[in-house]
Amino acid sequence: MADSVSDQIRKDYKELKDWSGLSDKTSRRVYEHQSSSLEDAGDNIPTDERENNNASSDPAAFVVIYGWIYPSSEPFNGKKLPIQIRLAKAYPFLPPTVYMGIQLRHPNIEENGRMCIDLLNPETESEKLSLVKVVEAAVKLMDEPNTDSSVDTG
Numbered sequence: 001m002a003d004s005v006s007d008q009i010r011k012d013y014k015e016l017k018d019w020s021g022l023s024d025k026t027s028r029r030v031y032e033h034q035s036s037s038l039e040d041a042g043d044n045i046p047t048d049e050r051e052n053n054n055a056s057s058d059p060a061a062f063v064v065i066y067g068w069i070y071p072s073s074e075p076f077n078g079k080k081l082p083i084q085i086r087l088a089k090a091y092p093f094l095p096p097t098v099y100m101g102i103q104l105r106h107p108n109i110e111e112n113g114r115m116c117i118d119l120l121n122p123e124t125e126s127e128k129l130s131l132v133k134v135v136e137a138a139v140k141l142m143d144e145p146n147t148d149s150s151v152d153t154g
Helices: 003-023 131-143
Strands: 031-036 063-069 081-087 097-100
Touching: 003 031, 003 063, 003 131, 063 131, 081 131
Parallel strands: none
Antiparallel strands: 031 063, 063 081, 081 097
């Protein structure tokens, strides 16, 4: 992995952790940081050669960031929901994927827990997203489900 990509991952991760600490001090907490596969990696970013297999459930194929989000709408108000943010080897050129850490019925969460956030669609051209914006989009999706593009449950 190129050093610049490694540096970008570490920079974005630090920004997310710093923002998490700030949200603790606001009137309404949005995100709480738990841990990351980066913390045990030292100078090595954990990846493998399965660049084209973004559907892999093997966490070693990604940098994985664990945390909790705090939606404000019913029925989630007052609850913390575990999420995983997975950064593929091609990050930041490919957007991260976000997974709910528990099984939950929601029109925009797939059976495997992947959150379908329009902002993270690789087909959508957008500016580089910060991990803070990714978390904010996940919270907004929980608070305001996108019923126009609900997951086909079958």
